[in-house]
Amino acid sequence: MVSKRLISLLFVAFLLLFTVEPGFTMAPEDYLQEKIDEVLSILEDTDLMSSLKSDTVREQLVDLAREDFDFEEMTFRALGPYARQATDEQIDQLVDLFSKLLTDVYVNRLTGDLAEEAGGDYQIVDITLGDTQVTRDGRYARVHTRAEMVLEGDRQVVRLMFSLIAADPGWKIYDFEVEGIGLVQNYRRQFSNILARNSIDYLIDLLKQRVEDDDPTAAPDELVPLDKVE
Amino acid sequence: MIQPQLPMNWYLWIKLSEFSSTAVPKGLKKTFKKEQQAIQQSAKSGRRSSGYFVVCGLCFLIFLLLAELPVAARDWHERDYRDPFETEFDEPSEQPEPISDPLERLNRLTFAFNDRFYLYLLDPAVSGYEKITPHPVRRSIGNFFSNLIEPVNFVNALFQLEGSAAHNAFGRFLINTTFGLGGLFDVAGEHLEQKPHDFNQTMACWGVGDGFYIVWPFLGPSSLRGTGGMVADGFLDPMNYQEIEVATGGRTLNLLNSSGPYLREYKQLEQFALDPYIAVKDFYESMQPCH
Numbered sequence: 324m325v326s327k328r329l330i331s332l333l334f335v336a337f338l339l340l341f342t343v344e345p346g347f348t349m350a351p352e353d354y355l356q357e358k359i360d361e362v363l364s365i366l367e368d369t370d371l372m373s374s375l376k377s378d379t380v381r382e383q384l385v386d387l388a389r390e391d392f393d394f395e396e397m398t399f400r401a402l403g404p405y406a407r408q409a410t411d412e413q414i415d416q417l418v419d420l421f422s423k424l425l426t427d428v429y430v431n432r433l434t435g436d437l438a439e440e441a442g443g444d445y446q447i448v449d450i451t452l453g454d455t456q457v458t459r460d461g462r463y464a465r466v467h468t469r470a471e472m473v474l475e476g477d478r479q480v481v482r483l484m485f486s487l488i489a490a491d492p493g494w495k496i497y498d499f500e501v502e503g504i505g506l507v508q509n510y511r512r513q514f515s516n517i518l519a520r521n522s523i524d525y526l527i528d529l530l531k532q533r534v535e536d537d538d539p540t541a542a543p544d545e546l547v548p549l550d551k552v553e
Numbered sequence: 554m555i556q557p558q559l560p561m562n563w564y565l566w567i568k569l570s571e572f573s574s575t576a577v578p579k580g581l582k583k584t585f586k587k588e589q590q591a592i593q594q595s596a597k598s599g600r601r602s603s604g605y606f607v608v609c610g611l612c613f614l615i616f617l618l619l620a621e622l623p624v625a626a627r628d629w630h631e632r633d634y635r636d637p638f639e640t641e642f643d644e645p646s647e648q649p650e651p652i653s654d655p656l657e658r659l660n661r662l663t664f665a666f667n668d669r670f671y672l673y674l675l676d677p678a679v680s681g682y683e684k685i686t687p688h689p690v691r692r693s694i695g696n697f698f699s700n701l702i703e704p705v706n707f708v709n710a711l712f713q714l715e716g717s718a719a720h721n722a723f724g725r726f727l728i729n730t731t732f733g734l735g736g737l738f739d740v741a742g743e744h745l746e747q748k749p750h751d752f753n754q755t756m757a758c759w760g761v762g763d764g765f766y767i768v769w770p771f772l773g774p775s776s777l778r779g780t781g782g783m784v785a786d787g788f789l790d791p792m793n794y795q796e797i798e799v800a801t802g803g804r805t806l807n808l809l810n811s812s813g814p815y816l817r818e819y820k821q822l823e824q825f826a827l828d829p830y831i832a833v834k835d836f837y838e839s840m841q842p843c844h
Contacts, residue, residue, distance in 0.1 A: 399629055400636070406629045414629060428825045463637045486636065498636070504839040512651065512835045513828045529827050 351464040393495035394422035401510040420530035462489035652766045660768040682809040693737040700736025709750035718748045753782025757843035774837040
């Protein structure tokens, strides 16, 4: 006969497991708008042109990126079928390097330092999400929306799609599309093309090279495996 | 951190055992041990105690619940990498199929040539142009050239049986050419949004396939169908009916005026892509026309 104590013990364990259930308290679209407002408030703090150079702003954005994106999920999906071939050590390296690369993409997109370089009157006044449609499937959600923003003095409406995964608390983004161009899909095609001809270690080396290389004017064939093309 | 790759109920069992050996009061620990011994004895004798079934039942229940929860342990070797919204609802993929690329070797060479042209010639020229040309002037020049392609939008919207888009293009051209001083000001823009339509799009909407991927010198990525569309639209481009000097001057001005945003995107992409050729190809495929 099972003692009452053992049943209590299992019952407590059972309850504890419920406490790790992801927080579904916030609707994904509200979460996204909140995050966008948070980013804009960082950029609004000072004049954008001077804030571009500010390490504090960049650091704040890097922290936000770490908080808002599920980089492990992104790496997994970007690797696609090749994820199954990676060893645990390779997975760790891939997640670490891809996170760094994507964080740089995110921060550079937001600060628009290339726009500054060109001397354009780059500014984002506001981003408001509208026409939002949400699909949910368990701990996953997909949000189709339109963002209205002001870029380089012109009002623009951009079609966006976010893929989110429930986290504790709230949500984390694991993919997004801008005007039908998906981040993870774009990397997945690059990874597949590289991995069809090379090993995962080669991909890790390429990622390392890309993350360490801060020179945006580097010629592509110095970094791209052109010589590997059949 | 590498997480253990264990079946969930084993993992849970180990955690419970750890829990029982550290945090559980002596009495409970004893009870837990007794249950384990009883299970082992009954396993030896071939009989199962009722406790065995209750413990298994609870473990199984917890296992089922855990299957629905995010788990810290990595499961990359078993998980489906496809997006849940494509697999579970059986929806057709929203992602475009890659265009076949039998000329990849040649295309990559052209891509490398274009890359140097964009970065070492076009980019400095565009930067210089943008420095000396105020934004309102650039915007008006952009409006002018954008107005010139409204006939292309109009005809192709008709070919695609999109009455509203054809009406838009016609209205925009009429209003901007007259009240907008030859198209320099987009006065129609507030009410009539520009909706680009070209012959590549028309052919795509009528079911013509891409053919294969082509990278043209200077012009960049295209496809066999895209190239055909470009040639067909050329018949409606007023620049093609000008004196060669005027046409060349006009095209150069349009190139300098409109390339800035694309070059900035391109440089960002180059900075972060592992294989810029594939990244640009994917962009081209994603912008495939027929919605």
